[in-house]
Amino acid sequence: MLPIHPQDIQFQIDRLAGQDLFLHLEVSSGAYANHLDSSRPPASAFISNAVIRYTQGSISGTGPYRVGLKTEQGWIYAEGLTHVDEFETEQLIMAGHDTQGKLIVALQLGQNRF
Numbered sequence: 001m002l003p004i005h006p007q008d009i010q011f012q013i014d015r016l017a018g019q020d021l022f023l024h025l026e027v028s029s030g031a032y033a034n035h036l037d038s039s040r041p042p043a044s045a046f047i048s049n050a051v052i053r054y055t056q057g058s059i060s061g062t063g064p065y066r067v068g069l070k071t072e073q074g075w076i077y078a079e080g081l082t083h084v085d086e087f088e089t090e091q092l093i094m095a096g097h098d099t100q101g102k103l104i105v106a107l108q109l110g111q112n113r114f
Helices: 006-016
Strands: 021-028 044-052 054-060 065-071 075-081 092-097 103-110
Touching: 006 054, 006 065, 006 092, 021 075, 075 103
Parallel strands: none
Antiparallel strands: 021 044, 021 103, 054 065, 065 075, 075 092, 092 103
8 A cells, every 4th residue: 555645536536536446444443452551442434335436536635535526415434545456447445554554444434345
């Protein structure tokens, strides 16, 4: 994975708008969170292969980045994104890693199931 360049991500977001896409969205403070700070319980959220269609989307921030996707029913939002899969051309696969390199957020969009 490579660091995110916002203009490249915005191009991909615009390219995928208006299509039925599979969404994978994952957020986790990780099971290790409690070991580092016992007052901070681990938390996670996971959705995979939900079909969405967004009308507009944008990336913002100075790094880590936020991506918001507006659907007819509401918004999809991911914050903390730092990297993008440089080899993937058919799908947009982004991730956010903490200072130890552990995954904290993943946002993936594509025309095929994940």
